[in-house]
Amino acid sequence: MLRTSFKALALAIGLFAAAPAHSAGEAIPIPDRKFSFDGIFGTYDRASAQRGFQVYKEVCAACHGMRLVAYRNLRELGLTEAQVAAIAAQVEVKDGPNDEGQMFERPGRPADRFRSPFANDAAARAANNGALPPDLSVMTKARAGGADYLFALLTGYVDPPAGVTLMDGMHYNQYYPGHQIAMGAPLNPDQVDYADGTKATVEQMAHDVSTFLQWAAEPELEQRRALGVKIIIFLTILAGLTYAVKRKVWADVEH
């Protein structure tokens, strides 16, 4: 009887294994990057994520919005209320209409979502040679490979191999599907000035901003895993108890 149950379980697991996280497009192997949030018990490295926010704010935000993330969310990265208020106040947000029916600009508040750099997609395309810089709010969930892919992409700019001619305004990237990407290499050494003294190499900045974007896409990750561990432990104990009850109930029956 127990053997059959294992067979049932094995079949269920087999179905999982057979169900692939199917990827669209030709697959370029993405190297595995070691992040603090890897694995079942991984958590966000707050210092790295804060540095990553700085990279986003000073580099990426010139073209990429993050319209789903609010300034108040930055509290989760360990910033104080005053710091968040100061960061939010740096941008001008369109609000209104006021009593006179006019729209007006006001300083941002923590409750505001990140202000996007362009008013709309057409404006974004017009400013970027026809290419649309995607919103980065859920980027690690929206690309196969997630943060590993982002890191590989940001550090993957190389000279095109012999025989490859790039289209006008395109750049060669090892890891971008099709290799021709409209975004130029965004990160250069010492592009940002890290307050904590970390040296701003391209690799360091790419790692930090990938951590930040992973947090932005899955802010619930730490809570989810912590709850998951508790629930699995609870269910495992419950499974043992339930099985004991079942054995006792069936003890008087030959089967």
Add this chain to the structure above:
Amino acid sequence: MSIGLHKSEFSNPLVRWIDQRLPVFTMMQKEYGTFPTPRNFNYFWNFGALAMVTLMIMIATGIFLSMHYVANTNLAFDSVERIMRDVNSGWLIRYVHMNGASMFFIVVYIHIFRGMYYGSYKAPRELLWMLGVTIFLLMMATAFMGYVLPWGQMSFWGATVITNLFSAFPVVGNFIVELLWGGFSVDNATLNRFFSLHYLLPFVILGVVFLHVAALHITGSNNPLGIEPKGAQDTLPFHPYYTAKDSVGLVVYFIVFAGLVFFAPNYLGHADNYIPANPLVTPPHIVPEWYFLPYYAILRAVPDKLGGVLLMFGSILIWFVLPWLDRSPVRSMRFRPLARPFFLLWAVNFLVLLWVGAKPAEGTYVLIAQISTAYYFAYFLVVLPLLAKFERPLPLPESISRPVLGGGPLSMGAAAKPMEKA
């Protein structure tokens, strides 16, 4: 006791008062308490209960999601992310619902394969089986429309591909497609009607599940030996024996479910569905959710559009007539030395179709899909009808309790009786 009241055996005065007027307690006692159930179930018989529980979980989480979801092409994607970020425990509710769909299909596939292996579709359970196939079709429609709601790239393009399939039908094709769309392309009207139907269909499923269970309680359950219980020594009351056994399966099932929800919530999904829908950008490969891949493989195996669509629908509709394709009087494959390997091969073949459905339709993959499709149908249309004629089944045990209580199968002469052709 007054005339017109039900004879209640409950002693609690309140329970008794209700039960005399509306005998729900008597019914529950009869159907889930003392209900005589074959004593030899293995753990495959858990999956009906698991499916029922999953349906409840889906309805419960779905109701809460719909309180926050906005069915509008401009707002749908962001409203789902708002559930993930700003709604209390929203991420949990949404991931349970999202992965619950996958778990529902895993459970129901095992439930169906169990029915096929142990011959649960055979007389007198044909209608029970057909109601089950109806539930599965409704589940597919519900899951498909649910996947459209987050309005990501795969939502949009999946909806476009699948609804366009109906245009293959002559004469009425375009009419059906425009009816599904509510216009001339997949757009806001499509999203609205899909949301409406996605909320409605689970309750239709619930209704058919009720009929499925009602029919089950007329014929009684099949069992791993595939022979009918011959008396009280072959059965056990449902409670406490099978409530206890189902509870074990349920908790183990929850462990697998929780593993998916808490540690790999997007594993079975597609990254492209976190990109907001864009009618102007087609993803390089449009792939449905994993549970539709076998049928997608069958669809693409045929070079002709109408032919592919007919085969795809036929691949499930053929289950309706399975009780009449397989005329062998022996239910359980344990006693069918030839049907058993053919069925196991069919099950593996189903997984091959699932795998090849995720691959691009080119080169060797097309050939594999074609061979697998051919075997999928050949099993039903050729293998089973022929085996019913030519297979020599193994001797059946005399009763369920006999092998359990130590006796072996009877001699050939006695065992031949249940195999006589009707």
